[in-house]
Amino acid sequence: MxxxxxxxxxxxxxxxxxxxxxxxxxxxxxxxxxxxxxxxxxxxxxxxxxxxxxxxxxxxxxxxxxxxxxxxxxxxxxxxxxxxxxxxxxxxxxxxxxxxxxxxxxxxxxxxxxxxxxxxxxxxxxxxxxxxxxxEAVTDVVEAVAEGAPALWPDAPDNIAFVFEQGDRAATDAAFARAHHVAKLDFRVTRVTAxxxxxxxxxxxxxxxxxxxxxxxxxxxxxxxxxxxxxxxxxxxxxxxxxxxxxxxxxxxxxxxxxxxxxxxxxxxxxxxxxxxxxxxxxxxxxxDYQGRDNVSTVELALDREGLFTALRIRTLGGIGAYVGPSSAIPFTVHLGGLAGVYRTPHIHAEVTGVLINAQPIAPYRGAGRPEATYALERIIDIAALEMGIDRVKLRQRNLITPDQMPFQTGLVFNYDSGDFPRNMDMALEAADWKGLEARRNEARSRGRLLGAGIINAIEIAGGPYQKPMPEFGAFSFDDKGDATLSMGFSDSGMGHITTFRQIAGDMLGLDADRLAFVTADTDAVPQGFGTFGSRTVGHGGAVVANLAAQIIEKGSDLAAGHLEVAGDDVEFSGGAFRVKGTDRAITLHELAAKEPGKLDVSGMVAPDAATFPNGCHVCEAEVDPETGEVEITRYTVVDDVGTVVNPMLVKGQIHGGIAQGLGQALGEAIIYEPGSGQMLTGSFMDYRMPRAGDLPSINVLTNPQPSKCNPLGAKGAGEAGTVGALPVVMNAIIDAVSELGVRHIDMPATPDRVWRAIREARGAR
Structure with a gap:
């Protein structure tokens, strides 16, 4: 299945x-x-x-x-x-x-x-x-750490909750000192709400x-x-x-x-x-509600004469909110390894300052730090390509990690177990008809529009934390009719867990979907578990079901041998039944469970060997009206490697939804506060612009599955992949569209007003 x-x-x-x-x-x-x-x-x-x-x-x-x-x-x-x-x-x-x-x-x-x-x-x-x-309120992270800013808490007169560093600062600084070229960008990632x-x-x-x-x-x-x-x-x-x-x-x-x-x-x-x-x-x-994102950063990329990346560093002020909530530090610090991307950058250093501001506490929001890291990396690559006069596609390809280099230890924390990043790019470029881009640009110009294209590579950690993935609970039980119940510690909020785990259990144990109940999200029925977050469910769940299935098959083989009147070594399991080798004699798992009530019930806490790394390549095209700043996303192609695909339809649904959320932040979503008073100015749908169906083109989703070696199923996770890539690729496409007018960068969201002002400022500077 x-x-x-x-x-x-x-x-x-x-x-x-x-x-x-x-x-x-x-x-x-x-x-x-x-x-x-x-x-x-x-x-x-x-x-x-x-x-x-x-x-x-x-x-x-x-x-x-x-x-x-x-x-x-x-x-x-x-x-x-x-x-x-x-x-x-x-x-x-x-x-x-x-x-x-x-x-x-x-x-x-x-x-x-x-x-x-x-x-x-x-x-x-x-x-x-x-x-x-x-x-006096302060809602901007830069203003909050400025001298004389009002302090939120007596224990933090400078409004700094923490400072977190990752990577080798000395080696990174030394690499920058030797660099042929250094690209630099100051940027802001907006605060949003779910x-x-x-x-x-x-x-x-x-x-x-x-x-x-x-x-x-x-x-x-x-x-x-x-x-x-x-x-x-x-x-x-x-x-x-x-x-x-x-x-x-x-x-x-x-x-x-x-x-x-x-x-x-x-x-x-x-x-x-x-x-x-x-x-x-x-x-x-x-x-x-807990809110998401919100940071101001400076990112720098060092390159040699050939355009090879030699170092990356980033300094971030993260808007924690008024309180360090239960998970407020996670988006800013746990997933910094994503700054390495899919590239062979040897030295990376990140410094994150958690800043207290008069706003709601931050919590993980779809992607939880990975979209921000990918945005920083992929924006600075575009800028470096422009400054060095190197084609942005070729610059990326020149620095890609190749399959023969797997497993690959990145310049910042992560060690990738699998992936074919060059093929992701090749597939995306072909599917997006990159060769026909110039013809489409010219056609857009004939209508008074500017067409831009963005291309980015994305990778994220799934099923972390990286150092030690959390275990997850699972249990199989059978009633006197042989019907099965799978209990797990996950909690579904629209992802399709019942469908997914019926398919996984059906594949591993041959259980009929209509004879498998799924129990979750009730602490009396499932007292243990860590829940659903970080794109962990399929990878962790596959490991849990595989472990439980092995226990059931081991127990069942001995029990089936008795019913089939053969030695245990003469029994094999396949197609949902215990079979006598070389004969047509068999007893199904459902039949055996009915005959041996309670004897096949198993449970346990299981963790996969390591976290996984879903990855992909996104290509987006956007048209801009230079007279109004209006943006239209016209084409979108994504190639994703989510490892073993359990259900292609569900994966595409997750990718589509993730892209919609990334696009929403790129085009309009933003929590905005009035300076001084701290009053929220975007506290309703009248002012907080949500993405609409008309904002999205038809999305072409392709897969390049490279099964993970870190869990029995080979799955990598798909729930956040779309958002991780969409945020940077949409912004890159919009900026590319207006770059011929002299625009170097636009901070999100790319509202018509903001795009129009960027065009006017660029024209005025020429």
């Missing part, structure tokens, strides 16, 4: 409106929680007046930080802690469920109201009065008899969310909190970590001893 485009088993229910999302769950007697949020991005809380709100009809509770402190609640803790210069610990930025003492971004939660109905809770929230002493189709929500139901609480919410990591909320925040054993993630309408990293609102919902439910539900509006989502 591997390699077949099987229709998604999940879709029938979803397209008929039979999905069960958090908002669809009805619990009798559930009260409604509304969060009161700060209107200021920087202010001191001097007092609360909740009397009027408490007296309103239907109000059950009005809770502030004083109540939170009295109940002894803990905080959401960072999973990664980096140092500051001089070996100092990372800045302490206490992320309590409610702001304590000061508010640090517009939307910071300061109180909650719980009432019988949503309308009553909303009305009472309006009656909660919080006294503030407003301060805007999942389904906003966040949570429903908490306390069990008054056993003291446990059940929490429904969309999450990528039910087990880790349970641990964070139970142990770190509530101070209760993890098994006193059950987390269930029902159908999830998109996440992209935003629903990865435990959130303050989920903690507030559980706290309120346990305090009031009744069910409580919270559902974010779209406007509230803009103000409260």
């Amino acid at each position: 591997l390699g077949q485009s099987c229709p998604r088993d999940e879709d029938a229910a979803l397209v008929q409106g039979q999905g069960r999302y958090t908002g669809d769950i009805h619990v009798d007697g559930a009260a409604h929680l509304v969060v009161v949020r700060s209107p200021y991005a920087a202010a001191r809380i001097t007092g609360y007046d909740t009397a009027d709100a408490r007296a309103m009809s239907g109000v059950l509770a009005v809770l502030t930080a004083e109540d939170m402190e009295a109940d002894g609640l803990g905080d959401l803790k960072p999973v990664i802690r980096h140092k500051r210069p001089g070996g100092r610990d990372m800045a302490e930025t206490r992320m309590a469920l409610l702001a304590v003492g000061d508010v640090r971004f517009a939307g910071d939660p300061v109180a909650v109201v719980v009432a019988e109905t949503l309308a009553q809770a909303e009305d009472a929230a309006e009656a909660v009065f919080v006294d503030y002493e407003p301060g 805007v999942a189709m389904e906003p966040r929500g949570a429903i908490a139901v306390p069990d008054l008899e056993n003291g446990r609480t059940t929490l429904w919410l969309g999450t990528q990591q039910p087990q880790r969310t349970r641990a964070a909320l139970a142990e770190d925040v509530l101070g209760i054993p993890a098994d006193h909190l059950r987390v269930i993630s029902p159908d999830v309408g998109g996440s992209f990293g935003m629903k990865n970590n435990a959130s303050r609102e989920a903690g507030l919902t559980v706290w309120a439910a346990r305090r009031l001893k009744r069910p409580v539900r919270w559902m974010a509006s779209r406007g509230e989502s803009f103000l409260s």
Whole structure:
């Protein structure tokens, strides 16, 4: 079944409106929680007046930080802690469920109201009065580290949360000193928000008899969310909190970590001893969701006379937000190895400064640092090619790692196990008709348009962290009819896990798809696991299923031998059955499981040998109207190596979706704050420009699978590959279109206004 485009088993229910999302769950007697949020991005809380709100009809509770402190609640803790210069610990930025003492971004939660109905809770929230002493906000990372900038936290008067370095600084600097040519670029990667189709929500139901609480919410990591909320925040054993993630309408990293609102919902439910539900509006989502990207960087590329890359270095200011959230450091520091790209650059050094600003905390967002790294590398290659007068395609080809050099130790951390990067480029150039580009440029000029083309190579880590991939849980069980259940620690938010694992299990064990149930995202049913993130599911899941399948076959061979009345050595397994060698005598796995109830059940935590490295080549063409700055993406081709392809249709869907998100950031998506006040100016779909269907051309997706040697399935991951390549290739295409007018660089997003101004500035300078 591997390699077949099987229709998604999940879709029938979803397209008929039979999905069960958090908002669809009805619990009798559930009260409604509304969060009161700060209107200021920087202010001191001097007092609360909740009397009027408490007296309103239907109000059950009005809770502030004083109540939170009295109940002894803990905080959401960072999973990664980096140092500051001089070996100092990372800045302490206490992320309590409610702001304590000061508010640090517009939307910071300061109180909650719980009432019988949503309308009553909303009305009472309006009656909660919080006294503030407003301060000065800083939302730009460059301004935040400037002398005299307002400090967000006493422990970080310079607004620096951490400084992280990777690579050999001395060797890299020495290579730059010897370089024939150095290309340099200052650039900005915008802050964005995930805007999942389904906003966040949570429903908490306390069990008054056993003291446990059940929490429904969309999450990528039910087990880790349970641990964070139970142990770190509530101070209760993890098994006193059950987390269930029902159908999830998109996440992209935003629903990865435990959130303050989920903690507030559980706290309120346990305090009031009744069910409580919270559902974010779209406007509230803009103000409260974890956000992504946001950095200002300087990248430099050193080359010799022949155009060979000799060194790369980058300095980045990363906008962490007002708090170092659970995973805020990950996008800026964990995936820096991607700066090596698919090239033989011997020396690379990166320095990242985590900067505190009056904005929502950052979290991994589809790609989580890999699109930013690829953008930096592929933009500076285009600039180096232009400055040295070398064709940008040839410059890339000249520096590619070749298949005979695998495994390849890059100049920064990563060691690639497999890949054919030259073939990726050759396939993409041919499929995109690169040779016909000039003819298409001329045709566009005849219509008063400028046509540009971008080409980039992308590679990313999947299934990390690199040093030691996290294990994942899996279990097979069989009922008395021989039907199987596969339980795993992953959590689906639209990727098609049921379809995928039915195909994998069918291939490895010959299990009938209609006789295999899939259980996940419920910590009572699957108490162990790490969840879905970092394009890890198929690679890790394949390793888990392969391990469990081997156990089942070993156990089953002995059991089958008894039923077939032969020695164990005379039994072999193939096609879903245990067979007597050289005969037609057999017993299927389903039949054996029914005859031997419970004896074929297996479980375990399994990790692959190493992380994998999906890679590919993207080619994009864009037309620009020089009079208006309007951009139209006209052609898009991508060749991806995601290793063994389980389901080509699902892979193409992931690539398409990833490209759409990368293109969205390149063309319009941006969280923008008003300087000084820190008020969000793009807090609705009126101002935050989402990609539309009309923004995308038909996307030509090809695959060049080079199976990974790091897991039994040979899969590399596909969930983020499209975004990693789309962000740089779209920007390269747009800049190439206007380069003949003298434009060297345009920072994203390439809105018509920004493109038009870049053209006018370039013309004025000529």
